[in-house]
Amino acid sequence: xxxxxxxxxxxxxxxxxxxxxxxxxxxxxxxxxxxxxxxxxxxxxxxxxxxxxxxxxxxxxxxxxxxxxxxxxxxxxxxxxxxxxxxxxxxxxxxxxxxxxxxxxxxxxxxxxxxxxxxxxxxxxxxxxxxxxxxxxxxxxxxxxxxxxxxxxxxxxxxxxxxxxxxxxxxxxxxxxxxxxxxxxxxxxxxxxxxxxxxxxxxxxxxxxxxxxxxxxxxxxxxxxxxxxxxxxxxxxxxxxxxxxxxxxxxxxxxxxxxxxxxxxxxxxxxxxxxxxxxxxxxxxxxxxxxxxxxxxxxxxxxxxxxxxxxxxxxxxxxxxxxxxxxxxxxxxxxxxxxxxxxxxxxxxxxxxxxxxxxxxxxxxxxxxxxxxxxxxxxxxxxxxxxxxxxxxxxxxxxxxxxxxxxxxxxxxxxxxxxxxxxxxxxxxxxxxxxxxxxxxxxxxxxxxxxxxxxxxxxxxxxxxxxxxxxxxxxxxxxxxxxxxxx
Amino acid sequence: xxxxxxxxxxxxxxxxxxxxxxxxxxxxxxxxxxxxxxxxxxxxxxxxxxxxxxxxxxxxxxxxxxxxxxxxxxxxxxxxxxxxxxxxxxxxxxxxxxxxxxxxxxxxxxxxxxxxxxxxxxxxxxxxxxxxxxxxxxxxxxxxxxxxxxxxxxxxxxxxxxxxxxxxxxxxxxxxxxxxxxxxxxxxxxxxxxxxxxxxxxxxxxxxxxxxxxxxxxxxxxxxxxxxxxxxxxxxxxxxxxxxxxxxxxxxxxxxxxxxxxxxxxxxxxxxxxxxxxxxxxxxxxxxxxxxxxxxxxxxxxxxxxxxxxxxxxxxxxxxxxxxxxxxxxxxxxxxxxxxxxxxxxxxxxxxxxxxxxxxxxxxxxxxxxxxxxxxxxxxxxxxxxxxxxxxxxxxxxxxxxxxxxxxxxxxxxxxxxxxxxxxxxxx
Numbered sequence: 001x002x003x004x005x006x007x008x009x010x011x012x013x014x015x016x017x018x019x020x021x022x023x024x025x026x027x028x029x030x031x032x033x034x035x036x037x038x039x040x041x042x043x044x045x046x047x048x049x050x051x052x053x054x055x056x057x058x059x060x061x062x063x064x065x066x067x068x069x070x071x072x073x074x075x076x077x078x079x080x081x082x083x084x085x086x087x088x089x090x091x092x093x094x095x096x097x098x099x100x101x102x103x104x105x106x107x108x109x110x111x112x113x114x115x116x117x118x119x120x121x122x123x124x125x126x127x128x129x130x131x132x133x134x135x136x137x138x139x140x141x142x143x144x145x146x147x148x149x150x151x152x153x154x155x156x157x158x159x160x161x162x163x164x165x166x167x168x169x170x171x172x173x174x175x176x177x178x179x180x181x182x183x184x185x186x187x188x189x190x191x192x193x194x195x196x197x198x199x200x201x202x203x204x205x206x207x208x209x210x211x212x213x214x215x216x217x218x219x220x221x222x223x224x225x226x227x228x229x230x231x232x233x234x235x236x237x238x239x240x241x242x243x244x245x246x247x248x249x250x251x252x253x254x255x256x257x258x259x260x261x262x263x264x265x266x267x268x269x270x271x272x273x274x275x276x277x278x279x280x281x282x283x284x285x286x287x288x289x290x291x292x293x294x295x296x297x298x299x300x301x302x303x304x305x306x307x308x309x310x311x312x313x314x315x316x317x318x319x320x321x322x323x324x325x326x327x328x329x330x331x332x333x334x335x336x337x338x339x340x341x342x343x344x345x346x347x348x349x350x351x352x353x354x355x356x357x358x359x360x361x362x363x364x365x366x367x368x369x370x371x372x373x374x375x376x377x378x379x380x381x382x383x384x385x386x387x388x389x390x391x392x393x394x395x396x397x398x399x400x401x402x403x404x405x406x407x408x409x410x411x412x413x414x415x416x417x418x419x420x421x422x423x424x425x426x427x428x429x430x431x432x433x434x435x436x437x438x439x440x441x442x443x444x445x446x447x448x449x450x451x452x453x454x455x456x457x458x459x460x461x462x463x464x465x466x467x468x469x470x471x472x473x474x475x476x477x478x479x480x481x482x483x484x485x486x487x
Numbered sequence: 488x489x490x491x492x493x494x495x496x497x498x499x500x501x502x503x504x505x506x507x508x509x510x511x512x513x514x515x516x517x518x519x520x521x522x523x524x525x526x527x528x529x530x531x532x533x534x535x536x537x538x539x540x541x542x543x544x545x546x547x548x549x550x551x552x553x554x555x556x557x558x559x560x561x562x563x564x565x566x567x568x569x570x571x572x573x574x575x576x577x578x579x580x581x582x583x584x585x586x587x588x589x590x591x592x593x594x595x596x597x598x599x600x601x602x603x604x605x606x607x608x609x610x611x612x613x614x615x616x617x618x619x620x621x622x623x624x625x626x627x628x629x630x631x632x633x634x635x636x637x638x639x640x641x642x643x644x645x646x647x648x649x650x651x652x653x654x655x656x657x658x659x660x661x662x663x664x665x666x667x668x669x670x671x672x673x674x675x676x677x678x679x680x681x682x683x684x685x686x687x688x689x690x691x692x693x694x695x696x697x698x699x700x701x702x703x704x705x706x707x708x709x710x711x712x713x714x715x716x717x718x719x720x721x722x723x724x725x726x727x728x729x730x731x732x733x734x735x736x737x738x739x740x741x742x743x744x745x746x747x748x749x750x751x752x753x754x755x756x757x758x759x760x761x762x763x764x765x766x767x768x769x770x771x772x773x774x775x776x777x778x779x780x781x782x783x784x785x786x787x788x789x790x791x792x793x794x795x796x797x798x799x800x801x802x803x804x805x806x807x808x809x810x811x812x813x814x815x816x817x818x819x820x821x822x823x824x825x826x827x828x829x830x831x832x833x834x835x836x837x838x839x840x841x842x843x844x845x846x847x848x849x850x851x852x853x854x855x856x857x858x859x860x861x862x863x864x865x866x867x868x869x870x871x872x873x874x875x876x877x878x879x880x881x882x883x884x885x886x887x888x889x890x891x892x893x894x895x896x897x898x899x900x901x902x903x904x905x906x907x908x909x910x911x912x913x914x915x
Contacts, residue, residue: 111710112805112836134714156657167655169664170632185889190864192803193836194618194629194668196883197893197912202631202664206657226716246573252596252685292718296751352653356573384655385574424655432658439651439658447647447900448660454895466659 014071015051018095021063026054026101037078037096041143042086042431044347044401049090052078054101058176058184058215061097065213066182068095069460076462077213079120079151082143084348085429087154087208091464097213099150105129106216114173114191116218119150123157126219135221138165141425142333150214156206158425160257160332161289163383165222167425169205174218177204177211180461184215191218203451208427209462211455227294228256229301230325233286233308233316234279238262240311241284242358245382247307248288249355253300258383259287259332262362264342265377265390272338274330279315286382287332335379336390343375343392345401349408351415352424355385364414365389372407374400386424387415413438428466436468497608497790500543500560507546507789508874509538509910511555518563520640520677527675527905528644530557536908539671541582541610545617546789547799547871549670549882552909559675561612567591568678569652575683576635576652581612581676597683600627604783608790612676618668621783622721622742625834627684631667636680639666639673642905647674654682665896671907672915673900687746690720691756692772692779694734695741695763699727699817702739704766706810709741709833711762713806717755720744722834724809726817729828729841733785738768739813741833744775785828786841787871798849798872800840800856802831804865812838815859824848839870846876853880861885883912 010016010029019027028034029051038046050073055061068075075095078088090096103120108130115126115137123144126137140159141147147157153175158167165171173191178184187204188195204211235241241260248255261269263283270278278285286308290300301318308316319325339346353361362378365387369376377390389411393404412422416438423432436445445467452459452466504510517523530537535556540546542562565582572595579588585599585606592598602621603614613619620629627633636650649662666673697705709722725733725740734740743759745752760769772778787797802812809831816829816838825848831838840856842849849872857867861884869882886893890913897904897915909915 109805110714111807113713113834114805134716156661158655158657162655166628166632167657169661170628183889185892187887187889190805192805192865194801194803195887196866196868197887197890198673198896199631199664199668200889200892202661202667206661223714223716225718249575250573252688254685293716293747293751293754295754296748299748299750352651352655354571354574354576354653356571381655385653386655419652421651421653421656421658423658424653425657427657428659436659440648443645444647444649445659447641447645448662450899451660451662451665451896454892454899 014073017067018051018053018064021067022053022055022060026056028052037090040081040086040088041084042089042429044405045086045089045430047090048093049096050093052096052098054098056101058178061178061213061215062182062184064097065178065180069181069458072460074460074463077209079148080122080146082147083151083155083429084350084426085423085431087427087429087462087465089430091430099148102215108221110135112191113221114218115221116216117149118216119153119214120148123147123149123152130221131224134224136224137219138171138222139168142336149217149219153205153214153217154207154209155425155427158386160259160381163258163381164254164256169202171220172201172205172217173220175201175204175214176216178213178215180212180456180458185212188218208429208466210452210465212461225291227297228289228291228325229297230319230328231288231301231304231316232319232328233288234282234314235284235286236282236312236314238284238362239359240313241286242362244286244308244311244313245358246355247311248304249383251303251307253290253303255288255383256291257287257289258381260380260382261285261332261335262378264375265335265379268339268342268377269331269335271341272334274327274334276327276331282314287328339377339390339392344394344396347391347393347404347408348426349387349389349391349411350423350426351387351389351412351420353385353387353415353418353420357418358382358385361387361414361418365411368407368410368414372403374404374407376407384424385420409435430465433466433468496792498792500540500790503543503546503789506873508553509540509546509550511538511558513556514558514560516560516563520564520638520646523559523564523640523675523677524644524646526559527640527642531642531644531903531905534903535905537905539675539907541613542584542608543790544605544609544788545613547873548617550874550907550910551877551914562610564677570595572597576654576680577683578652578678578680579611580678582610584608584610585614592683593686596686598686599633599681600684601630601633602779602783604786605788606783608788611679615667615679616669616671616676620837622723622832623744624837625722625832626718626720626746631664633681634663634667634679635682637663637666637676638678640675640677642674642901642903650680652680670911672897672911673906675906689749689752690744690746690775691752692775693743693756693759694770694772695743696730696736696738696768697766698738701766702810702814704764705739705741706807708764708767710807712743712759713834715758717758718745718747719834720746722832723830724813724833725830726813726820726828728817728820728826729785729830732828786839789871795843796846796849796873796876798842798853799870800842800853801868801870802838802840802856802860802865804836804838804860804863806834806836808863808865809833809836809838811863812860815856816840819852819855825852827852850876850879857881857884886913
């Protein structure tokens with residue numbers, strides 16, 4: 001364009017200095033550029049960062065973090081921004097440290113079954129890079145084609161196949177971390193198990209970016225299972241589907257995945273980009289996958305089929321080939337987004353319940369749906385009791401967003417009340433901070449905050465996430481202490 | 488030197504404490520959490536130092552403090568609290584032995600997928616606190632992968648729940664992970680909730696063996712197995728000295744276990760036999776369960792009686808470096824200054840080294856193996872050694888550069904060093 005408006009130079013002294021660290025081309029500071037960073041996959045709350053920087057290596061992260069920490073500037077790390085709980089949303093005009101330029105696969109050691117990646121490396125790319133040799137990376141969140149492994153570590157991401165293979169924390173062997181004061185910490189750089197001392201890998205994974213910024217990750221890679229078979233089963237009653245889930249597990253089968261969708265969810269996925277032609281009027285479908293040694297799969301599939309038949313299945317079938325299996329999984333994995341086809345807006349929740357309480361909790365969710373007069377679709381990892389109620393609403397209608405949020409909270413309360421948890425894989429972020437009180441006492445929250453203080457004593461890194469605010473007793477005590485000291 | 492053999496007679500904790508310490512004559516054995524809270528709160532207020540014990544098999548594991556004011560034994564805090572069969576989770580009190588827990592679960596065709604040593608004596612509390620694991624870790628992972636929730640009494644008497652009772656949970660920090668392997672230095676675990684697995688429908692155990700000089704051939708085949716579609720539960724390499732004791736065979740052995748449905752186990756067993764190189768011998772072990780039971784007791788613990796000085800070292804390396812560690816062990820064994828029996832998981836990188844000999848030779852060997860592991864970017868931790876010698880070695884190896892984070896974590900939990908003072912890395 002001929003008359004392209006020249007953007008203003010940086011005026012803020014701090015941003016000038018940060019630009020020197022990462023380079024002029026690796027900083028965004030104009031309001032229009034910052035708009036894309038005002039939220040992540042949790043779009044209900046938005047607020048602008050002070051700037052976004054794109055370091056290219058650990059040294060630049062260290063320099064930027066040291067600068068921010070020295071000058072008391074709040075900051076946070078961001079990957080692909082697919083997080084669903086608002087963990088990467090700047091609440092205090094943070095400098096956002098985007099790690100998307102640190103996106104390399106650094107090494108693969110097939111013999112020792114490990115790979116080293118930078119945090120901005122996309123989850124699915126790892127599997128794609130090693131699949132030629134028959135290996136893969138197990139955690140497979142639905143957003144795996146775009147989400148980064150750094151973000152997966154922050155959130156302890158799960159996925160459909162974690163029933164058998166575990167979540168991110170079970171696959172992290174080593175981490176390089178930049179502490180909020182700029183120090184580099186290298187934990188088990190060689191991927192050696194059980195390094196002496198407290199399990200920092202365990203506490204860092206899932207800490208939602210509040211303890212440090214991960215700059216290098218050693219992950220476990222697995223050999224592809226020899227065979228896989230996938231079953232699709234349709235039920236006329238949700239209870240029948242739930243009981244089939246229980247019976248499959250009690251039969252001593254450990255499926256690789258055991259997924260369920262209810263009536264409304266099926267309507268959504270069939271209106272979405274990857275319909276598979278599920279029959280009309282189905283109340284629940286199960287997607288069940290068994291993998292492992294080919295010789296052993298058929299008898300497990302037969303058992304699954306007979307369990308489904310014992311529970312009044314309307315129709316049950318085994319995927320004929322990889323193509324059909326792929327279509328079923330695309331239909332399931334794009335399930336959240338497909339809700340856009342039947343509702344202007346939707347809110348995803350992420351409760352976890354003991355599997356045996358499934359029918360009861362699904363009933364409670366139905367009651368919540370009626371009470372708030374909002375449709376709720378259920379897509380979930382039935383095998384491990386991880387529910388994703390999708391609350392459908394229209395933000396253009398005044399008050400409906402608030403109503404949807406309240407319905408979401410009610411769903412989490414229903415999960416907490418049966419001894420469950422408020423989040424199985426999406427994290428607390430800013431979305432579920434208050435709901436932490438459903439499952440933890442003040443003392444228990446304080447015990448966790450005490451850990452944050454070890455790593456992030458000044459709370460400059462990703463402030464205001466994870467824990468309920470305001471009025472934590474600890475905060476009050478701190479204020480009293482500070483006030484007393486000032487007097 | 489005679490090859491080490493274990494005396495099956497077990498000592499009482501009081502007797503073994505004479506050699507291994509981590510003990511006070513003032514012992515309290517609460518049977519409820521409320522009592523635990525009362526005891527520890529009172530000790531905290533008085534500024535006392537308390538050592539924790541349960542089954543008493545790990546008194547030789549870390550600890551350089553000569554005297555404690557009080558020993559808190561969790562052996563009477565035992566039993567199943569809750570087992571929801573359909574949820575495949577169990578909540579259990581810490582003093583329950585591994586065998587009691589597994590026997591109970593076996594009735595429901597379920598198991599905790601952990602195979603630590605001495606299951607009849609070791610309690611789940613101690614196993615979790617020390618993060619003990621066995622050869623089947625390759626497939627099933629370690630305690631950190633199975634513990635989903637706990638109740639923990641902090642030194643000031645607060646009761647804190649970590650995690651929950653569901654198998655998937657990311658609410659807040661994963662505090663379970665801090666407690667697993669923390670050697671009782673952060674809190675007193677009063678309840679543990681674990682994920683369960685179904686008892687496998689079928690299992691098998693193969694022993695491959697080669698002459699000592701042909702270790703590389705076994706290593707090559709191990710790599711081939713790892714790169715195949717097989718799903719072994721263990722790939723445990725055994726030194727010639729230990730093979731001699733277990734199998735009366737003077738070469739290296741590789742123990743390959745499969746657990747799955749019968750057809751899968753049979754297929755994998757045949758595969759291993761058909762693909763093995765000519766120089767590798769193949770045998771199957773007939774009574775698999777019995778073998779693993781015996782295997783879990785091949786090393787000493789603080790309750791086993793011994794005239795000679797014995798030590799256990801846990802060495803962590805990259806998976807395949809287990810071959811280097813074990814061949815170094817075999818080399819030292821041949822030098823004759825100490826007797827060494829060792830085994831290690833070629834699929835998970837942890838080796839266990841059993842040493843017997845005179846004090847100076849044991850200390851030298853520990854130092855040497857720690858250094859050797861270090862050159863492979865691994866580590867060596869002394870799991871079992873008499874108190875007198877623990878002062879002469881660095882039980883936990885060198886402190887990492889980020890040691891101050893450990894100190895910070897300890898301080899936040901236990902500001903007065905009430906619990907297991909000086910038991911853990913760097914004197915924590």
